[in-house]
Amino acid sequence: MDANNPPAARNEDAATERSRASDFLVRRDRFRAAEALPWALAIAAYFAFPNQMILGGQTLIMILFALSLDLILGFAGIVTLGHAAYFGLGAYAAALLITDFGWSEPISGLACAAVLAAIGGFLSGQILLRYRGLTLLVLTLSTTIMLQQLGNLFRDLTGGYDGIPGVNIAPLFGRFDYDLYGHTFYLYCLAVLLISFYVVRRIVYSPFGQALVGIRENVARMHALGSPVHWRLVVVYTISAAFAGIAGGLFAQTNTLVTLGVFDFDQSAAVLMMLILGGAGWLYGAFVGATLYMVLQNELAKISPTFWQFGIGLLLVAVVLLVRRGALGKLAILRRYLPLGARQ
Amino acid sequence: MSENVAPRTAATPALEIRNLHKNFGALNVAADINLSLPRGARHALIGPNGAGKTTLVNLITGQIKASAGKVLLNGGEITALSQAARTRRGIARTFQVNRLFRNLTVLENVYLPISERTGACNRLWRSAGKETVVIEEALAHLQSLELMADARRPVRELPYGRQRLVEIAIALAQRPKLLLLDEPAAGVPSSENHLILDVISQLDPRITVLIIEHDMDVVFRFASRITVLVAGAVLTEGTPEDIAADERVRAVYLGEREARRG
Numbered sequence: 001m002d003a004n005n006p007p008a009a010r011n012e013d014a015a016t017e018r019s020r021a022s023d024f025l026v027r028r029d030r031f032r033a034a035e036a037l038p039w040a041l042a043i044a045a046y047f048a049f050p051n052q053m054i055l056g057g058q059t060l061i062m063i064l065f066a067l068s069l070d071l072i073l074g075f076a077g078i079v080t081l082g083h084a085a086y087f088g089l090g091a092y093a094a095a096l097l098i099t100d101f102g103w104s105e106p107i108s109g110l111a112c113a114a115v116l117a118a119i120g121g122f123l124s125g126q127i128l129l130r131y132r133g134l135t136l137l138v139l140t141l142s143t144t145i146m147l148q149q150l151g152n153l154f155r156d157l158t159g160g161y162d163g164i165p166g167v168n169i170a171p172l173f174g175r176f177d178y179d180l181y182g183h184t185f186y187l188y189c190l191a192v193l194l195i196s197f198y199v200v201r202r203i204v205y206s207p208f209g210q211a212l213v214g215i216r217e218n219v220a221r222m223h224a225l226g227s228p229v230h231w232r233l234v235v236v237y238t239i240s241a242a243f244a245g246i247a248g249g250l251f252a253q254t255n256t257l258v259t260l261g262v263f264d265f266d267q268s269a270a271v272l273m274m275l276i277l278g279g280a281g282w283l284y285g286a287f288v289g290a291t292l293y294m295v296l297q298n299e300l301a302k303i304s305p306t307f308w309q310f311g312i313g314l315l316l317v318a319v320v321l322l323v324r325r326g327a328l329g330k331l332a333i334l335r336r337y338l339p340l341g342a343r344q
Numbered sequence: 345m346s347e348n349v350a351p352r353t354a355a356t357p358a359l360e361i362r363n364l365h366k367n368f369g370a371l372n373v374a375a376d377i378n379l380s381l382p383r384g385a386r387h388a389l390i391g392p393n394g395a396g397k398t399t400l401v402n403l404i405t406g407q408i409k410a411s412a413g414k415v416l417l418n419g420g421e422i423t424a425l426s427q428a429a430r431t432r433r434g435i436a437r438t439f440q441v442n443r444l445f446r447n448l449t450v451l452e453n454v455y456l457p458i459s460e461r462t463g464a465c466n467r468l469w470r471s472a473g474k475e476t477v478v479i480e481e482a483l484a485h486l487q488s489l490e491l492m493a494d495a496r497r498p499v500r501e502l503p504y505g506r507q508r509l510v511e512i513a514i515a516l517a518q519r520p521k522l523l524l525l526d527e528p529a530a531g532v533p534s535s536e537n538h539l540i541l542d543v544i545s546q547l548d549p550r551i552t553v554l555i556i557e558h559d560m561d562v563v564f565r566f567a568s569r570i571t572v573l574v575a576g577a578v579l580t581e582g583t584p585e586d587i588a589a590d591e592r593v594r595a596v597y598l599g600e601r602e603a604r605r606g
Contacts, residue, residue, distance in 0.1 A: 018483050021495035025451060026473035203468050210472045211465040214456045217445040224405065224443070225460045225518065226431030232465075 029205035038287045042190055046183075054182040054254075059294040060189035061250045064196055066274045066286035068243035071200055073272075074281030075209060076236050077216030078129070082140030083244055084267035085124070085147050086117040090245025091252040091262045092151075092158065093117070095167045100157075104170040110192065110249045117245020118238050120147075125237035129230060132219075141265070148263035163259030167252050185254050192250060196243055201283060203239065212236055273312070277319055356419040358383040358552035359404070359522055364413035366403055366576075373399045375577040377413070381522075384549050388567035389556045390587075392596060396576040397556045398440060401524045404554075405437050406430045417522065434521030438511045440530055440556075446500040450491055453499055453510050454482040457517040482517065489513050489543060505536025512543055523547070525555040529562060541565070564588070572596070 019026075045056055065087055072078040090113035097112050098104045128139050151158040158164065171177040178184045203209050214222050215229055222229050252258045261267075270293070278289025293312065300308035359381040366374035373396045381387050389397050402408045404415060406427040415423045422430055445453050458478045459465045473479070486492045489509050494502055499510055508528060515523060529540045544566060547553060557563050563570060563584070570587045572579040574596055580587070587593055 017492060018480075021486065021492055022451060022473075022479050022483060024449070024496050025455070025479065028473055029471040202471075205471050205473070206468050207459045207464040207470065207472045207475055207478070208466065208468045210452065210459065211456065213448065213452075214445055217447055218443055221439075221443045221445065221514070222456075222460075223427055224407075224431065224437060224439075225457045225514075226428040227460050227465065228428060235468075 029201075035284075038284065039194065046186060046190075050181065050183070053186040055294065055298055057182050057185045057189045057254055058251075059291055060186070060193050061247050061254070062271070062274060062290040062294055063286050064189075064193050064250070065244055065247035065271050066278070066290045067193075067197060067200055067283070068240045068247065069271050069275050070280055070283065070286050071203070071243070072237055072240045073275060074283075074285065075204055075216065076212040076233060078233065078237065079133070079137055080140040081137050081265070081268050081272065082142075082144035083240075083271055084263050084265070085140075085144040086121055086241035086244035087248035087251070087267060087271075088144075088147065088151075088260075088262035089120045089241075090114065090117040090248030091258045092164075092248075093245065094249035094252040095164045095258040096157070098167050098169065099164050104168065105174075106169040106172055106188070106253055109169060109253060110246050113245045113249030113252075114242040115245075117248065118242040120245075121241020122234065122238040125234045125241075129233040129237060141268070144263055144265070144268060148260055151260045151263065158260060159258075161260050163257050163261075165257050167256045167258060169253045182254070189250055189254070192246065196246060197283075200243065203236075204283060208232070208235075273316055277316060279323075355382075357381055357416070358385065358418055359554070360414075360416040360419075361400075361404070362414040362416070364400075364403060364415065365411045366399060366408065367411050373576050374403060374410070375575075377573075377576075377578055379571060379578070379581075381552050381554060383418075383552055385552050385554075386566055386568050387552075387554050388563045388570045389554060389573060390558070390560075390563060390570060391573035391579070394575075395573040397573055398526055399576075400573065401437060401526055401554070401556065404522075404524060405435055431518065434519070435524070436515040436518040436520035436522070437524035438515045438526055438528055440526040442507050442511055444499045444507060444510055444514070447498055449496055449498055450486065450502070450510055450513075451479075451482055451495040454485050454513050454517045455479065457514050458482055461518055485513050485517050489516075503536065505532045505539050508532050508540055509543065512540070516547075520551060522552045522554070525553065525557075527556050527558065529557070529559060 042060070046053070049056065065083075068086075069080070069083050072080065093113040093116035094109045097109050103109070124143055128136060128143065131139055152160055169178075172184065172188055176184050211222070211227060211232055214227070215232060219229060248262060251262070274289035274293045275285060276289065277292055278285030278287065292315075296312060296315065297308060300311040357380045359379070361377055361379040364374055364377040365372075377400065389400065391397055399408070403410050406422070406425060406429070410423060413423070414421055417430070417433055417435065420433075422433060425433070445456065455472070455478060456465075458481050459472075459475060462478060464475050464478050483492070483495070486495055489512065491506065491509055491513060494506060499507060502510070508531070512525070512528060515525075525544065528544060529537055532540055541562060544553075544555070555563075555566060557566075567584060569581065570584055571581045572587060572590075572593050579592060579596065580590055582590070
């Protein structure tokens, strides 16, 4: 710095230097124009494919499910093979509220699903999150199996593998009824996804979210910084379970039938595959991965009803081997337009 | 109990270790260690490889629990406290091998200890970028360690010497009362050595510092007292002059050098 400069100018220089150094962090959470793209596409799909809205609704549900997984896997580094547990809890909460309690208002049904799944996440997380890696993988897997078998034991309540039929919800806001083509449901799911996404996005860009990334990157150092690591993980696991529960609740409401199949290992595996396909830790990976998976599943099943998983498997192998951080990872150019800071 | 409520006069040591023992089964890694550091001390811990220097640091931070003995911080016993609780009382350390958030930027690396200390990390709804107080303090640390130009770069891209600076910056951002430096210059090429030395020689005099270091030039320049650790036990303690003149210390180091040659 020039010694002849007046102090005011020097202060200005220092201020510029500081803002240049911290700009990326200060602006990280700002909305970019490109972030409107997936939502615009979702609305365009509503008009472009009016006959595909049932598939569309299911896709939106899976995006929400994958998004809930991204929160713990992509940001906090919690690897799980049992995320279907919370999806299933949410589905049963939403279903039983209607069939056993006669309460069919859909939005309070979702709230109920979120609460039950969150309680499940909070309680199981207390124990599960003391472990990492392979141990955690096995524990999450077996927790979900046990939950499924508990459901089988209490068949009077859950209907076992035959399920609970007749999950019919009341019209949305008491006004909008559901059509056979799933148009209302699609918009309902889209609205729920938008709100959920906003909440997840805020959490990810909060100081709490930054601490989660710290835990993912170096848990030993976080301990040395005095961070309550276990508690942080329990909190995010509970939130993630709540969103998985909302996805499960939507699933129950749109399918009018819930069976113990919601706890299947296939469910946990599928959501993990979706997230890995799209890319974990990007927020938008869930959108890309779940859409890719659901559309491919649909198209491949048309070609070969029994062999469709081969195509998905092949794609997954290709993605894992060639694009290590998912479809979004390869599109480095997106970095400029998407708030991908947490993954840099 | 009377020790816990003793008035904290200027004479109360910042760190006191009494008859500290640690064994893993039959292996004694710390045997009857006594150490006392007055506030603002510049104390070095030296000794051959495997003497238990890092183990002693781990015992002080609470990363491992002592088998017997006491650790007191400013006169208050902390032996039973967890690592996190000790951190909150003002103990910070650096690691012999970098433990950084390698994929995060330098600014984020220093952001984390500050937001943990101030409790900002408990906020889920506010943007991390709006924690102006945290960011300003992080920038001040980067400024004083001359890391400002690298603030936006991921740590993994920095040369090793500058990564070691980040390691120190994180510990300083914890605002420690007691700072434990575990070989701060280890692995740093001699061309970048002065970066580390400048920083540690300009540390706030109110911070009590315990440094582990192999480079005797660093030790003699920095420390006013030295403890020599051999096989988990204190061999001797004294001023740099005492240690330099001590035959036993020379034998330990000479012996090691000859063993290496052999």
